[in-house]
Amino acid sequence: MHRIGVVGAGYVGLTTAACLAHLGHDVVCADVDEAKVERLRRNEVDLVEPGLAELLEQHEIEFTTVFPHEVDFLFVCVPTPAGEHGEADLTAVHDVVAQVREDTVLVLKSTVPVGTAQGIAHRPTVSNPEFLREGHAVEDFLRPQRVVVGSADREAARRVAALYGDVPVVLTDNTTAELIKYACNSFLAVKLSFVNTLAELCEQVGADIDGVTEGMRLDERIGAAFLRPGPGWGGSCLPKDTRALLTTARDQDVEFATLRAAVDTNDHQVRRIAQMIEGDRIGLLGLTFKAGTNDLRDSPALAIARLLVGEVSAYDPAISHDIDGITVVGTPEELADGRDVLVVLTEWPEFAELDWPALADRMTTPVLVDTRGVVPAAKVREAGFRLVSVGHPDGRH
Structure with a gap:
């Protein structure tokens, strides 16, 4: 069992915290939203996600507004919203990185631009993008098709992969892991746009x-x-x-x-x-x-x-x-x-x-x-x- 910190109690962070606790780890989940933290301490979950509330009731997770320094692994699950020109806003990510202890394994689960991990030059960083479907997030976390883990530090990558138990793992470098996430979602977008145009054509030709x-x-x-x-x-x-x-x-x-x-x-x-x-x-x-x-x-x-x-x-x-x-x-x-x-x-x-x-x-x-x-x-x-x-x-x- 490991002591794991999760920063961000949103959709990804809360699912990550609940599922890692279910896998037997000691989890502390931090968020800057004091009202949200208070609700979570009362087992009040704002998200509609099958199985999530039940996991949170079954396992003891420490919810806090204080940054979790005393942990073995720190999962970064903060928002990276799109800027005016499509670029990701990494302000929250950098705020987290600046506070992590040197002996803690930093795990980037937030979706970040290609090359972000390489830019964190002062410490080994593990890229571990999420592939959670809303409405199936708990199932996807506990029984994933694959877990992508990328790092220049292969030992750190293997340690992060081991947290998930016996699941299919893609071990690679940071940049490749970051690009896998974008490539998957972008390919799905292309597929959906294709079928929507095909539907329009069907209406016109009588198919x-x-x-x-x-x-x-x-x-x-x-x-x-x-x-x-x-x-x-x-x-x-x-x-x-x-x-x-x-x-x-x-x-x-x-x-x-x-x-x-x-x-x-x-x-x-x-x-x-x-x-x-x-x-x-x-x-x-x-x-x-x-x-x-x-x-x-x-x-x-x-x-x-x-x-x-x-x-x-x-x-x-x-x-x-x-x-x-x-x-x-x-x-x-x-x-x-x-x-x-x-x-x-x-x-x-x-x-x-x-x-x-x-x-x-x-x-x-x-x-x-x-x-x-x-x-x-x-x-x-x-x-x-x-x-x-x-x-x-x-x-x-």
Whole structure:
């Protein structure tokens, strides 16, 4: 068992702290937000993440606002927000690095630009990027497809890898580990932008995107993941990481045209979906960037809402407060009252089971725009809705 410090009690830091405690380590988790620390001491978790609250209840973790100096390993899990030109703001990272003792193994889990670890010249640093899917973070940490650990100090890298137990490990250098993180997220962004454009083409030529992607996913060279069209990609990682990788490429005089096109395509997709939505009173089903989380960061749903003209309300199972001028209601039925159109923007599975006839009866003109492909088309039409579905011939206006 090791004494481990985690700095940052956000999504990554809290999951890291809880899972390392579950693996048998003595964990202290520090954050500058005093109110958040007090809530965590009372086992109050703000994040919607399956299994996380249970782990925090099962294991004793010390939550504090004091920097954890007396530790064997210090995991840096602080925010690295994107700057005006796409560059990552490393202020919080540098603040942490300046306080770490020399005999502590410094572990960079925050997503940082390529070359960051090399710039920390005064001490060995281990790059250990996170690959946690929101809604599956605990599962991904405890049963990872791989753990990437990079360092010029191979012994330090092996010690960090051993903290995870018997899992697949990629041992490499710092720069490669940093680039792996950006490469993975950027490739997924390219794949999503490709399928969203393919869905637009299906609408125009009369093809069915579900059939097209079924034929694609059975090809082992392509795979099944990230082939579902949607309103655009968002969240805490893909937008920020694509911008950061483009900035790195630009700084090295590398023209990354493929990734630039994926970002531009995503911007187009948000505008395209907004243009599909017509009505004076609009109800949005879903605001979070994906199902299974309460994360609104860079949510395409919010980006689309900002482009809409008219009165906009929303229902989301994980959101209870008004956002950006959008009135958030407590039930789908309340949302439907007097609406001209409902729009599915997040793929919450419960949306497939809604009482569609009852919703139609509450609306002035029962129109449903499904940007996620989650609603049962036959039942929705039978209930009296005019269905507009992304990637299908009837998606055309």
